[in-house]
Amino acid sequence: MLKLQVQHILLEAGTDEAGRGCLAGPVVAAAVILPLNFKNALLNDSKKLTEKQRELLRSIIEKEAISFAVAFVYQEEIDQINILRASITAMHRAIEKLKKQPEFIAVDGNKFVPYKDIPHQTVIKGDGKYLNIAAASILAKTYRDDYMRKIANDFPYYDWENNKGYPTKKHRIAIRKHGSCLHHRMTFKLLPEQLKLEL
Secondary structure: OOEOOOOOOOOEEEEEEEOOOOOEOOEEEEEEEOOOOOOOOOOOOHHHOOHHHHHHHHHHHHHHOOEEEEEEEOHHHHHHHOHHHHHHHHHHHHHHHOOOOOOEEEEEOOOOOOEOOEOEEEEOOHHHOEHHHHHHHHHHHHHHHHHHHHHHOOOHHHOHHHHOOOOOHHHHHHHHHHOOOOOEOOOOOOOOOOOOOOO
16 A cells, blocks of 8 residues: 655645657646545556556546646647656646645656745655555546547557557557658657768
8 A cells, every 4th residue: 555645744746747758749747635534555656557447546536636637748848848847847737737735745756846935855656655646647647548549530540549659669660651740749769760860
């Protein structure tokens, strides 16, 4: 069973992102404040759960959380500011959208930029240690997956309904055959053989 949160004095939000390593689509972050009596034995890092389990947990989190919010940073902005800054920007926007502002932020990973003057702590693999970060990972992942399934209807050959924009063999074969589209991150290495031009 994961611990509820990092500290036990201040009102704490957990935050996490999904889609950082994808070739296409947005990076999506969520922020979640759970009640102090929240318990769930199934809740864990979204990557360790099935799609069905994630969907079940999403409805529980949305129903029981004190506050939750999700924010998207799309590929155009990712290309402008880089993926690390885009991930942190998405987390900041999710925190900003919370109906109740936290007094402390628990962040998955090891990099973060302070949000306003709210104290924070980064936690490597935090989505497998704390319920509030795990809850944020579930929301970020499920909202992003929904979006990728939706845009897959317009670009069926990339197989986004299955790979969600990650660099699978089928995705890269489709890029080689059909080229990139408006949803691709142009600053990412879309094909392994992409090389800088020799001047």
